[in-house]
Amino acid sequence: xxxxxxxxxxxxxxxxxxxxxxxxxxxxxxxxxxxxxxxxxxxxxxxxxxxxxxxxxxxxxxxxxxxxxxxxxxxxxxxxxxxxxxxxxxxxxxxxxxxxxxxxxxxxxxxxxxxxxxxxxxxxxxxxxxxxxxxxxxxxxxxxxxxxxxxxxxxxxxxxxxxxxxxxxxxxxxxxxxxxxxxxxxxxxxxxxxxxxxxxxxxxxxxxxxxxxxxxxxxxxxxxxxxxxxxxxxxxxxxxxxxxxxxxxxxxxxxxxxxxxxxxxxxxxxxxxxxxxxxxxxxxxxxxxxxxxxxxxxxxxxxxxxxxxxxxxxxxxxxxxxxxxxxxxxxxxxxxxxxxxxxxx
Amino acid sequence: xxxxxxxxxxxxxxxxxxxxxxxxxxxxxxxxxxxxxxxxxxxxxxxxxxxxxxxxxxxxxxxxxxxxxxxxxxxxxxxxxxxxxxxxxxxxxxxxxxxxxxxxxxxxxxxxxxxxxxxxxxxxxxxxxxxxxxxxxxxxxxxxxxxxxxxxxxxxxxxxxxxxxxxxxxxxxxxxxxxxxxxxxxxxxxxxxxxxxxxxxxxxxxxxxxxxxxxxxxxxxxxxxxxxxxxxxxxxxxxxxxxxxxxxxxxxxxxxxxxxxxxxxxxxxxxxxxxxxxxxxxxxxxxxxxxxxxxxxxxxxxxxxxxxxxxxxxxxxxxxxxxxxxxxxxxxxxxxxxxxxxxxxxxxxxxxxxxxxxxxxxxxxxxxxxxxxxxxxxxxxxxxxxxxxxxxxxxx
Numbered sequence: 001x002x003x004x005x006x007x008x009x010x011x012x013x014x015x016x017x018x019x020x021x022x023x024x025x026x027x028x029x030x031x032x033x034x035x036x037x038x039x040x041x042x043x044x045x046x047x048x049x050x051x052x053x054x055x056x057x058x059x060x061x062x063x064x065x066x067x068x069x070x071x072x073x074x075x076x077x078x079x080x081x082x083x084x085x086x087x088x089x090x091x092x093x094x095x096x097x098x099x100x101x102x103x104x105x106x107x108x109x110x111x112x113x114x115x116x117x118x119x120x121x122x123x124x125x126x127x128x129x130x131x132x133x134x135x136x137x138x139x140x141x142x143x144x145x146x147x148x149x150x151x152x153x154x155x156x157x158x159x160x161x162x163x164x165x166x167x168x169x170x171x172x173x174x175x176x177x178x179x180x181x182x183x184x185x186x187x188x189x190x191x192x193x194x195x196x197x198x199x200x201x202x203x204x205x206x207x208x209x210x211x212x213x214x215x216x217x218x219x220x221x222x223x224x225x226x227x228x229x230x231x232x233x234x235x236x237x238x239x240x241x242x243x244x245x246x247x248x249x250x251x252x253x254x255x256x257x258x259x260x261x262x263x264x265x266x267x268x269x270x271x272x273x274x275x276x277x278x279x280x281x282x283x284x285x286x287x288x289x290x291x292x293x294x295x296x297x298x299x300x301x302x303x304x305x306x307x308x309x310x311x312x313x314x315x316x317x318x319x320x321x322x323x324x325x326x327x328x329x330x331x332x333x334x335x336x337x338x339x340x341x342x343x344x345x
Numbered sequence: 346x347x348x349x350x351x352x353x354x355x356x357x358x359x360x361x362x363x364x365x366x367x368x369x370x371x372x373x374x375x376x377x378x379x380x381x382x383x384x385x386x387x388x389x390x391x392x393x394x395x396x397x398x399x400x401x402x403x404x405x406x407x408x409x410x411x412x413x414x415x416x417x418x419x420x421x422x423x424x425x426x427x428x429x430x431x432x433x434x435x436x437x438x439x440x441x442x443x444x445x446x447x448x449x450x451x452x453x454x455x456x457x458x459x460x461x462x463x464x465x466x467x468x469x470x471x472x473x474x475x476x477x478x479x480x481x482x483x484x485x486x487x488x489x490x491x492x493x494x495x496x497x498x499x500x501x502x503x504x505x506x507x508x509x510x511x512x513x514x515x516x517x518x519x520x521x522x523x524x525x526x527x528x529x530x531x532x533x534x535x536x537x538x539x540x541x542x543x544x545x546x547x548x549x550x551x552x553x554x555x556x557x558x559x560x561x562x563x564x565x566x567x568x569x570x571x572x573x574x575x576x577x578x579x580x581x582x583x584x585x586x587x588x589x590x591x592x593x594x595x596x597x598x599x600x601x602x603x604x605x606x607x608x609x610x611x612x613x614x615x616x617x618x619x620x621x622x623x624x625x626x627x628x629x630x631x632x633x634x635x636x637x638x639x640x641x642x643x644x645x646x647x648x649x650x651x652x653x654x655x656x657x658x659x660x661x662x663x664x665x666x667x668x669x670x671x672x673x674x675x676x677x678x679x680x681x682x683x684x685x686x687x688x689x690x691x692x693x694x695x696x697x698x699x700x701x702x703x704x705x706x707x708x709x710x711x712x713x714x715x716x717x718x719x720x721x722x723x724x725x726x727x728x729x730x731x732x733x734x735x736x737x738x739x740x741x
Binding site: 072073078079080085086088089090092093096097099100101102105106107109110111112114115116118119121122123124125126127128129130131132133135136139142143146149150166167168170171172174175223224225226231330332 | 386387388452456459460462463465466467468469471472476477479480481482483485486489490494495497498499500501502503504510514517518521523537538541542544545546595596597598599600601602603610611614727728729730731
C-alpha cells in the first residue's frame with residue numbers, strides 16, 4: 001500500500017506552510033490544533049460543523065480535490081465530535097429532556113466525519129468509521145490494506161481525527177491520563193510522573209497500490225492488546241522476520257513516548273530491541289497525546305526530512321529508508337506500523 | 346478465495362434472551378415494543394421501545410460480571426458473545442488465540458450512563474467508576490480483557506449500519522488470511538442520549554412502529570446484542586454450518602447528514618455491490634430482511650431502491666416492530682434472523698402493516714410460512730448515508 005498525498009492539521013505548523021522548526025508549546029497542558037482558514041468549505045456549512053468534522057473535512061478535502069475518483073473514505077476516530085456529544089448531553093440534563101435541537105446530536109456521531117467528506121465530495125463509494133480507541137487509525141489502515149488487495153486499481157482516502165473537548169479532557173484527567181501541570185523548561189519526557197499532555201488533530205492520506213511517484217509505502221501493520229512486555233517484543237521480532245528485515249535495517253524508530261512514567265517501560269523495551277544504527281524520534285511534545293496520534297507519526301514519516309530537534313538519538317541528516325512506528329495507548333493497545341521510503345519507482 | 350461460513354449465533358433482544366426464544370417469538374409474530382421500565386427518561390410512557398426486561402444487577406449476576414465499570418451495553422454484548430461462542434463450540438483457548446478476531450459495533454457504548462457521564466464530563470470532583478467505559482470501544486475492550494483475546498480487535502461505528510460493517514470486516518479478515526475465525530456483531534443499549542436525539546429529529550413513533558405502511562409514524566428504539574462466529578469453510582470440520590456469508594456491499598448515499606435520498610442511491614448501491622461480491626443476479630435473491638425502520642424517509646427510500654434494483658422485489662419483511670431499532674446491534678440481530686430464515690427455511694411475519702405506500706405499493710410478508718430460500722439479503726442503512734447490505738446463502 002502506497003501513500004501519494006498526506007495532510008495534517010495539528011498543534012504545530014503542519015498544514016499548507018509546513019515548518020517544523022517553529023514549536024508551539026502546550027497551553028494549560030493542552031496542545032490545541034492550529035486550525036487553518038478552511039477555504040474549500042462554504043461558510044454556511046462550516047458554521048454548523050463541530051471541530052472534529054471541521055478538521056477532518058479540512059484535512060481531507062485538499063486530497064480529494066486532487067483525486068476526485070477515489071473509491072472510498074476510511075476514517076479512524078476514537079471519539080468523533082465529543083464536544084457536540086456532551087453539548088447535547090448537557091442539554092438533555094439541563095433542560096430536563098425538553099425540546100432539543102438535533103444539530104449537536106447529528107454532529108456528535110463519529111461517522112459524521114466520513115459522512116461529511118463523502119457528502120461534500122459526492123462520493124458514493126466505500127465509507128466506514130473505525131472507533132477502536134487507540135487503534136482506530138491502525139484498523140483504518142488495515143481496512144484500506146485489505147480493500148487494495150481485492151481492488152488493486154482502487155485508491156482510498158484514509159485518515160483520522162480526534163479533538164480535545166473540554167469534556168473528554170475532564171474525563172481523561174479524572175482518570176489520571178494527563179499531568180496536573182507541566183513545569184516550564186522541563187521536557188515532557190523528563191517529568192518522571194504519570195500522565196501526558198492532551199492533543200488533537202487530523203491526518204489524511206491518499207493510498208493506492210500504485211508504486212509510481214509514491215511518497216511512502218505502508219509495508220505492514222500489527223496490533224495487539226497486552227500488558228506483557230515479552231508478548232510485545234515477540235510481536236515486533238515476528239513482524240521484522242515476516243518482512244525479511246533485521247533490526248539493523250530499521251534506520252528510524254518513531255516512538256509514541258508521551259511522558260507518562262507508567263508507559264515508559266514499554267517504550268524503553270521496544271527501543272532496546274534496536275541498536276544504535278536506529279535513530280529514535282519522539283513527537284508527542286508537539287502533537288500531545290490522543291487516541292489517533294499514530295497518524296501524526298505516519299504523517300511525519302512521509303516527510304522528506306525531519307529536523308534534528310525531533311531526534312532523541314541517532315540524527316545523521318540522512319533520509320530514512322525503513323521506518324518503524326511504535327505506539328502504545330493507555331498501556332493496553334499497542335501498534336507497530338512499518339513504513340518503507342525506498343522502493344524504486 | 347475460501348468461503349466464509351457461520352458456525353455460531355448468539356442474540357439477546359426485546360423478544361428473547363437467546364436464539365431459540367427469538368425464533369419462537371418471530372414465528373408467533375410477537376412484538377417486544379412496550380413502555381420503558383428500566384431506562385429512566387421522561388419519554389418512558391410516550392415513546393415505546395424494544396427494552397430487554399432485565400435489570401443491570403440481574404444481568405451482572407447471571408453473567409458473573411463483577412468487574413468495576415461494566416456498562417449495560419457491555420453486559421448485553423457479553424450475553425450474546427457467550428451464546429455465540431458456546432454455539433460454535435469455541436474453547437477458551439480458541440477465543441484467546443491470536444488467530445481469533447473480535448469485530449464489534451456500537452454507537453452508544455457506555456453513553457447509556459447519561460448521569461454518570463454528565464458528572465464526569467463536567468465536574469472536577471472524583472470521577473465515577475465508569476471513566477474508561479463511555480466510548481464505543483469500551484464494549485469490545487471489556488470482552489478482550491475478560492477473555493484475554495490476542496487477535497485483531499476492532500470497533501466500528503457507522504451509526505445504524507455499524508454491525509453489518511463489523512460482519513463484513515470480519516469476513517474480509519478471514520478471506521485475506523489475517524484471522525482463522527472472527528467473532529463479529531454489535532451491541533447497543535437504550536439511553537436517554539439516543540432517545541432524546543431521535544426525538545429531537547421527530548422520528549420516534551408514539552405507537553408500535555408500522556414499517557412500510559403508508560401511515561407510518563416513525564421508529565421505535567430498541568436495545569440488544571448479537572454475535573456471529575465466522576470461520577473459513579475448510580476449517581469447520583464437523584460443526585453445524587448455519588449459512589454461508591456470500592456477499593456484502595457498502596456505499597454512501599452522499600445526500601444528507603441524517604436522511605436518505607428519495608431515489609435511494611445509497612441503498613441501491615449497497616445491495617448492488619453485495620450482489621456483485623456474491624456473484625448473484627437480483628433474481629436469485631429469495632428474500633430480504635429490510636432495514637424498514639418505519640420512518641417516512643427510510644421506508645420510502647428503501648422501497649424505491651428495491652424497485653430500482655429488483656423491478657418486482659422478492660418477498661421481504663422488517664423485523665423492527667419485533668425488536669425496535671437497535672442501532673449498532675441492528676445489522677447483527679437481523680443477520681441472525683436472516684440466517685434463521687435460511688437454516689429453518691421459513692419466513693417470519695412483518696408486523697403492524699396495513700396499507701402500502703401510495704407511490705411504491707410494496708407489501709411485506711405478513712404471515713409465518715415455510716419457504717424455500719437459497720439467498721437472503723439483509724439491509725442496514727444509517728445516518729451519514731452509511732448503507733450496507735449482506736447476503737447469506739444456504740449451504741448445499
